[in-house]
Amino acid sequence: MYVAVKGGERAIENAHAWLAEERRGNTDVAELSIAQIREQLSLAVNRVMAEGSLYDPDLAALAIKQARGDLIEAIFLIRAYRTTLPRFGASEPVDTGIMACDRRISATFKDLPGGQVLGPTFDYTHRLLDFKLAADGEVPKAPSRDAETGTVPHVTAFLNREGLIEEAPHDDTPPPDLTREPLEMPADRALRLQALTRADEGFTLGLAYSTQRGYGRNHAFVGELRIGSVPVEMDIPELGFAVEIGEVTLTECETVNQFTGSKTELPQFTRGYGLVFGQTERKAISMALVDRALRWEELGEDNVGAPAQDAEFVLYHADNIQATGFLEHIKLPHYVDFQSELELVRKLRREAGAQQVQEAAE
Amino acid sequence: MTPLLSVQGITKRYGAHIGCADVSFDLYPGEVMGIVGESGSGKSTLLNCMAGHLTPDAGQVVFDTRTNGPRDTITMSEPERRMLGRTDWAFVHQHARDGLRMGVSAGGNVGERLMAVGERNYGDIRDKATDWLGRVEIDASRVDDRPTTFSGGMQQRLQIARNLVTGPRLVFMDEPTGGLDVSVQARLLDLLRGLVRDMGLSAIIVTHDLAVVRLLADRLMVMKSGRVVEAGLTDQVLDDPQHAYSQLLVSSVLQV
Amino acid sequence: MTEYNFAYLDEQTKRMIRRAILKGLAIPGYQVPFASREMPMPYGWGTGGVQVSAAVLTPKDMFKVIDQGADDTTNAVSIRTFFQRTAGVATTTATSDATVIQTRHRIPEEPLHEGQILVYQVPIPEPLRFLEPRESETRKMHSLEEYGLMHVKLYEDISRHGHIATSYAYPVKVEGRYVMDPSPIPKFDNPKLGDMAAIQLFGAGREQRIYALPPYTQVVSLDFEDHPFEASKADHPCGMCGATDSYLDELIIDDAGGRMFVCSDTDYCEARQTAGHKGKDAA
Numbered sequence: 061m062y063v064a065v066k067g068g069e070r071a072i073e074n075a076h077a078w079l080a081e082e083r084r085g086n087t088d089v090a091e092l093s094i095a096q097i098r099e100q101l102s103l104a105v106n107r108v109m110a111e112g113s114l115y116d117p118d119l120a121a122l123a124i125k126q127a128r129g130d131l132i133e134a135i136f137l138i139r140a141y142r143t144t145l146p147r148f149g150a151s152e153p154v155d156t157g158i159m160a161c162d163r164r165i166s167a168t169f170k171d172l173p174g175g176q177v178l179g180p181t182f183d184y185t186h187r188l189l190d191f192k193l194a195a196d197g198e199v200p201k202a203p204s205r206d207a208e209t210g211t212v213p214h215v216t217a218f219l220n221r222e223g224l225i226e227e228a229p230h231d232d233t234p235p236p237d238l239t240r241e242p243l244e245m246p247a248d249r250a251l252r253l254q255a256l257t258r259a260d261e262g263f264t265l266g267l268a269y270s271t272q273r274g275y276g277r278n279h280a281f282v283g284e285l286r287i288g289s290v291p292v293e294m295d296i297p298e299l300g301f302a303v304e305i306g307e308v309t310l311t312e313c314e315t316v317n318q319f320t321g322s323k324t325e326l327p328q329f330t331r332g333y334g335l336v337f338g339q340t341e342r343k344a345i346s347m348a349l350v351d352r353a354l355r356w357e358e359l360g361e362d363n364v365g366a367p368a369q370d371a372e373f374v375l376y377h378a379d380n381i382q383a384t385g386f387l388e389h390i391k392l393p394h395y396v397d398f399q400s401e402l403e404l405v406r407k408l409r410r411e412a413g414a415q416q417v418q419e420a421a422e
Numbered sequence: 423m424t425p426l427l428s429v430q431g432i433t434k435r436y437g438a439h440i441g442c443a444d445v446s447f448d449l450y451p452g453e454v455m456g457i458v459g460e461s462g463s464g465k466s467t468l469l470n471c472m473a474g475h476l477t478p479d480a481g482q483v484v485f486d487t488r489t490n491g492p493r494d495t496i497t498m499s500e501p502e503r504r505m506l507g508r509t510d511w512a513f514v515h516q517h518a519r520d521g522l523r524m525g526v527s528a529g530g531n532v533g534e535r536l537m538a539v540g541e542r543n544y545g546d547i548r549d550k551a552t553d554w555l556g557r558v559e560i561d562a563s564r565v566d567d568r569p570t571t572f573s574g575g576m577q578q579r580l581q582i583a584r585n586l587v588t589g590p591r592l593v594f595m596d597e598p599t600g601g602l603d604v605s606v607q608a609r610l611l612d613l614l615r616g617l618v619r620d621m622g623l624s625a626i627i628v629t630h631d632l633a634v635v636r637l638l639a640d641r642l643m644v645m646k647s648g649r650v651v652e653a654g655l656t657d658q659v660l661d662d663p664q665h666a667y668s669q670l671l672v673s674s675v676l677q678v
Numbered sequence: 679m680t681e682y683n684f685a686y687l688d689e690q691t692k693r694m695i696r697r698a699i700l701k702g703l704a705i706p707g708y709q710v711p712f713a714s715r716e717m718p719m720p721y722g723w724g725t726g727g728v729q730v731s732a733a734v735l736t737p738k739d740m741f742k743v744i745d746q747g748a749d750d751t752t753n754a755v756s757i758r759t760f761f762q763r764t765a766g767v768a769t770t771t772a773t774s775d776a777t778v779i780q781t782r783h784r785i786p787e788e789p790l791h792e793g794q795i796l797v798y799q800v801p802i803p804e805p806l807r808f809l810e811p812r813e814s815e816t817r818k819m820h821s822l823e824e825y826g827l828m829h830v831k832l833y834e835d836i837s838r839h840g841h842i843a844t845s846y847a848y849p850v851k852v853e854g855r856y857v858m859d860p861s862p863i864p865k866f867d868n869p870k871l872g873d874m875a876a877i878q879l880f881g882a883g884r885e886q887r888i889y890a891l892p893p894y895t896q897v898v899s900l901d902f903e904d905h906p907f908e909a910s911k912a913d914h915p916c917g918m919c920g921a922t923d924s925y926l927d928e929l930i931i932d933d934a935g936g937r938m939f940v941c942s943d944t945d946y947c948e949a950r951q952t953a954g955h956k957g958k959d960a961a
Contacts, residue, residue, distance in 0.1 A: 068755035139716040143691075144682060242711035242886040245814045372812055382884045385721025389801065392723065392753050395746045395927050396783040396942055400845035400864040402928065403912055408839050501822045508826070523830070527837055530830050537833065538826025544836055544902040566837050 083128045097121035100197075106309075106338025107131055111380065112138030113239070113258045115308050115337055132260075132380050139381050142239075152293040152302050156312045156335070157211050161288035163339075166215045168281050168316055174212040179287060180339075215284040216314050216331065225316065225329040245372050252354055252371060256347045257336050259378035267353075267368045268346035276353045276366030280332060283316035287339050311336050313344040317352050320359055330359055350374065424486050426451045426592060426624050427472070432481035434467050440648040441467035445481070447643065447653065451591070454618060454625045456639030456656060458632060458671065464648035465628045466596060472626065473513050473594045474503045485510075485592070508538045512585035516597040518577035521584070522569050528555060528580055529565040535588045554583040558613060575606035579613065586617065593625040599634055611637050632672065636660060644668045685732040685765040691715055695733035695888070699879055702890035707852030708820070709803050709887040717883065724757055724782060725883030727799035731761065731780045734795055734879070741767045742776035747784035747925065747942035754782070771945050783846075785867040787924045787946040790876035792893065798861040800882035803889065805849040805859040825857050828900060836905055848907075851898045858889065858897075865899070866911045866925045872897035914939040917959030919950035 084091065098105055098121040108120040112135045120138060127133035163179025166172055178184075219225040235250035243255065256264060271277055289309045293302040315332035332352030334344035353368035363369050377383065425448035434441035442464035449455050457465045470476040472483050474495060482494045488510065495503055507513070515521035522531055532551035533541075541547050552562045558579035560572075569577050578598065585593065598614065599607040615637055618625060627638055635642055635656055642659045644652040644667065652665040663669045683689065698712035717725040735741065741761055745754035749771040757780060758769050770776050773786040780797040790796060806816045809827050819825070828849060835843040848865040850872075852858050860871055861880060871878070871891065878891040891897065901907040912926045917938045924946055926939040938959050941947035951960070 068750045068752045069759070072752055072755055072759075136716075136720070140718040143715045143717065144686070144688070146688065239713070241713050244711060372814060376813070381716065382721045385723060385725070386801070386884055387722075388720060389722030392782075393746050393751055394783070394862075396864050396925070397846040397862050399912070399926070399928055399942075400866070400910075403910060404841075404843060404845040407910075408841065408843070411840060504822050504824065526830055527834060529837055530834050533833055534826050534830050537829035538824065542829075542901075542903050544833065545904045547833065547902075548837070 083126070092125055094118055094121045094125060097124050103339060104129075104131060104134075106340050107261060107343070108134045108138060110337040110340050110343060111135045111258050111260065112142065114138050114142045132384050136381050136384070149294060151305070152295060154290045154292060154308070154310070156286065156290055156310065157214060159212060159286055159288040159290045159310070159312070160207060161212055161286050163287040163341075164212065164284070165286075166282070166284045168283050169215060169218075172215060172218070174208075212286070214314065216316065219283075219316065219329060223326070223328065226320075226331060228331060243375060245375075247371055247375055249351070249355065249358075252375065253333065253335070253347075253351060255375045255378060256334070256350060259347070260380035260383070261340075261343045261346070263378050263380070263383075264343060264346040264350055267374060268349035270366065271349050271353045271368045276356070276364055276369045277318075278330075278332070278349070278352045279318040280315040280349050280352060281317075282345060282348075283314045283331075285311070285313045285341055285345065287311045287341065309338050311338065311340045311344040313341070313348045315345075315348040315352060320361075330355070423450060424492065425449055425484075426453075426486050427626075428482075428484040428492070429472060430482045430484070432468060432471050432478045432483065434464075434471050434476060434478045440464070442471070442645070442648045445643075445645075445650055447650075449592075449624060449626065451624055452622045453641065454623070454627065454639045456635030456642045457626065457628045457645060458630060458635055458642060459645035460630060460671070463645040465645050467648075468645070469594055469596055469626065469628045473511065474507065475513075488591075508535055509588060510591045512588075512590040512593045514578075514581055514585055514593065514595040514598050516600045518569070518574070518581045521581040522577060524570050525568065527566045527568055528560065528572075531569065531580060531584045532587050535584065539588060550587060551583075554587050555580075557617070558583040559609075573606075574602055575610060578602065578610055582614070582617070586621070586623075589621070591624060593623055595625060595627040595629075597629050597631075598627065599629070599631060614638060632660065644671065682764050684737070685735050685761065686717075687715065687729065687732045691729075692733045695729055698888040699730065699733065699890060702879070702888050703877070703892045705856075706891050706895050707856030707858040707889060709882075709889045711886055712888050714883045714886040719756065719760070721884035722801060723753060724780070724799040726881030726885075726888070727780050727782070727797050727883075728757060728760070728881075729883060730797045730879050730881035730888060731778060732765070734797070735761065735765050735767055735778055737765070737767065739767050739777045740775055741765075741769045742771060742773065742779045743769075743781075744779065744784060744786070744943075744945075745782040746927075747786075748944040750944065772949075773943075773945050783862050783864075784925070784942060785863055785870045787921075787941070787943045788949075789870075790874060792875045794876035796874075796876050796878045798863075798878065798880045800859070800861045800880045800885075800887070802847075803859055803880065803882040803885050803887040805847075805857050820856060823855070825851075828857055829902075832900060832902065832905075836902070842901065842905060842907075845910075849900050851900060852891065853896050854898075857900070860897075864911070864925055865907070866909045868897075868899045868907070869909050912939055915957060916941045916947060916950075917957040919947045919955045919960070920957040921947070921950055921955070 098117045104124055105117050105120045108123055108131055109115050123134035123137040126137060161177055163181060164174065164177045166176065216225055238251060238254045289307045291304045292306050292308055294305050295302045313334040317330045317332055319327045319329045332348035334347030334351065336344045336347060350368050354371050354374065356363055356369050367373055427449040430446045432445045433443050445468055457468065459465045471478040478496065483496050484492045485495050487493050529548055529551040532554050533547040536547050536550060552565050555562055555565060560576055560579060569580055572580060599610055602610065611634060617623065618638060627634065629635060639656045642654060642656045643650050644665065646667045652659060652668045659668060660672055663672050695712060698710045701710045714729060717728055719725060743754045743758040745751040748754065761767055762769060773788045778795045778797065782799040804816050806819055806828060809831055810816050832842050846864045847859055847862040848868055850858050850860055850868060860868060873894050875893055877893055880889045899907040912928060914926060915922045916924060916926060918940050921941055924941045924943060927942045929938045929940060931938050
């Protein structure tokens with residue numbers, strides 16, 4: 061068997077060795093453990109799980125370590141790993157109504173059943189560098205009380221009771237699966253939400269922000285933002301009923317948006333929705349705003365030509381793994397294309413030059 | 423004689439609102455039909471239903487095709503309808519930029535329909551494009567310029583050339599002089615009248631401007647609230663309107 | 679790498695890709711949507727070609743990978759290594775020995791024979807993309823065979839430059855029906871696309887499309903009667919093997935702008951040198 065071994069092969073091997081050394085950094089400094097990353101860089105871990113579409117904090121932490129902290133690279137590692145996993149089935153839909161909330165806030169009501177719970181948030185911290193952390197990261201234990209158990213009602217349900225917000229009727233149609241079928245337009249809302257939950261945080265944030273600044277404005281309020289863990293149940297055919305197979309932490313954001321209505325139809329608020337793995341509230345809120353903007357057609361609104369209203373534009377460009385791959389592929393050799401362009405430009409210049417000479421002579 | 427276009431019972435609703443209701447008429451070869459009415463009267467809805475841009479809720483639009491005789495264009499397949507749209511039919515938009523490719527040269531704009539129907543000789547395409555620019559009074563030296571560098575009147579004339587280059591048998595026009603200065607309008611009308619006469623064009627022109635139909639249309643339909651309230655020969659309707667609304671419409675404009 | 683299935687992808691995924699390939703072969707030039715998987719190399723680096731290769735490779739295959747015509751460019755090496763590890767297939771640089779050839783941007787100089795499969799990596803499968811950015815619209819244009827706009831682009835080139843200013847990824851019409859992007863091969867390679875004895879498969883991973891040309895398919899490069907298509911190349915012989923019929927890379931060899939032209943197809947060039955052909959720059 062003849063195996064081609066040439067310069068390229070050795071260059072790649074050496075590059076990989078150097079990369080491994082750089083990843084480790086100065087060996088006088090202790091190596092990071094996966095547990096340290098999982099516990100102390102948990103928001104990075106959450107983002108990698110969300111955009112990697114795989115809920116596994118240890119694997120996400122490993123990916124972050126391997127990617128030298130480059131989160132898009134880490135997401136890429138998780139996505140590629142995910143491809144190889146056999147699929148046993150799908151879980152039952154999770155019920156965020158029974159979420160054990162670490163955080164739950166509403167911007168539309170001052171108080172509400174279940175209460176407002178700030179939870180572990182940066183919101184009211186003063187963004188001052190804490191030099192104590194440079195020396196010693198130990199913290200005193202935070203005060204705690206017993207968790208309230210039971211269902212935490214959704215704020216939008218209160219509005220719904222009065223008919224003040226559009227219905228979100230229960231629907232048992234199996235959603236399309238973005239990871240098993242090619243993305244095709246027009247995309248229904250289930251497909252759009254799937255694409256958005258794994259979309260790049262920065263891209264989603266930028267789009268959401270653009271709607272607030274007038275590019276497809278939809279007057280969003282955070283009706284409710286909740287973060288906490290929910291049980292995941294799966295129907296086991298051999299047993300004939302669903303059993304709990306674990307818990308995941310989710311961030312859910314429901315926005316209450318600009319109302320619609322006419323002389324014949326009573327005005328109602330409309331909804332935007334975001335649901336993302338982990339504690340990822342910037343992403344979840346952004347997702348809800350973009351979801352709402354993309355719904356212009358079904359709500360009979362005008363398309364004002366805003367980027368966030370353009371489903372094809374948003375969905376085809378929101379995936380950072382697709383984007384980064386294609387962007388970076390221009391580093392690959394393009395000798396052949398470039399050579400043919402070179403020939404063409406030389407030919408055109410030759411002809412244009414000859415014409416100029418001729419005109420000068422005439 | 424077979425009508426070129428036979429419109430029967432076209433109705434289009436927008437929810438509870440009526441776009442146009444139960445409109446029927448025949449158009450014979452070489453005839454120009456004007457449709458007038460104030461904005462909101464349903465004339466543009468009707469035009470878009472006939473041209474295949476909107477699907478009516480009821481009715482037929484039967485066109486006398488070259489190969490298969492009279493066919494209902496509403497039940498026709500999309501490829502067939504699109505083929506009609508680039509051969510026997512033409513559509514002149516009110517705003518030239520809706521009907522032109524603004525990033526493509528004037529020659530390319532005129533040549534597109536020729537290439538769409540299979541012309542593959544660059545020299546011929548360019549010659550025909552240049553000839554048509556002349557016919558709509560655009561200097562041949564502008565053939566490689568983009569319409570963005572043209573005045574509003576020139577853009578509209580370019581749009582007309584782009585539509586007529588393949589010798590369509592039926593032209594739909596939606597307020598072709600709308601949005602132009604009065605002096606520019608007059609020149610465009612003059613040009614259109616010449617083209618209609620020389621080419622023996624059949625056309626349906628929607629406008630709120632009675633001067634346009636006076637000059638171009640053989641027959642006239644007056645629309646109000648989605649319905650045709652009066653129809654007849656142009657001179658008859660304009661000089662002796664019968665319906666109260668037509669009388670109001672005629673009296674509210676200067677006679678030309 | 680025993681922890682992965684043969685050729686990395688699981689069998690269900692391969693079956694899904696094979697179905698797309700068969701559909702593509704049945705409708706030459708038509709872009710078949712397929713549920714592209716995330717591969718362990720970045721999108722844009724040949725994930726489409728890799729998935730197609732993974733779906734067609736068998737343990738007995740002899741596999742060749744070229745990038746820019748060369749077997750030893752880094753990305754070609756990387757993809758070849760990937761299949762050595764995940765499929766354990768034998769590899770070769772000899773065009774005639776290979777049963778499956780994955781390529782980026784070139785068609786080998788040596789004519790391919792029946793039984794071979796040529797797999798192209800495709801970045802943008804849609805030939806109308808830069809005229810119309812919307813996928814929903816371009817699919818409609820294909821289904822209704824509305825290709826006037828494509829010729830408008832060529833018309834504009836000639837009116838501006840005096841020539842059709844497309845030198846690679848030059849659009850073709852397949853069997854008089856679909857307009858197809860041949861991937862960014864130089865237009866020099868376009869004539870090889872038609873009437874080829876081998877099967878040609880095109881994979882675009884990020885864009886989730888597969889298309890195909892069965893053997894001996896009619897493929898015509900778009901042009902005008904009075905501005906016919908021309909397969910051009912640098913007007914030099916190869917400096918190493920003296921070939922005058924091959925596509926050439928241009929190398930800059932000194933600070934004074936000294937240049938040298940060599941075959942981009944490394945296997946072709948080496949085979950000719952072995953057979954005793956010598957160019958003016960050969961040592």
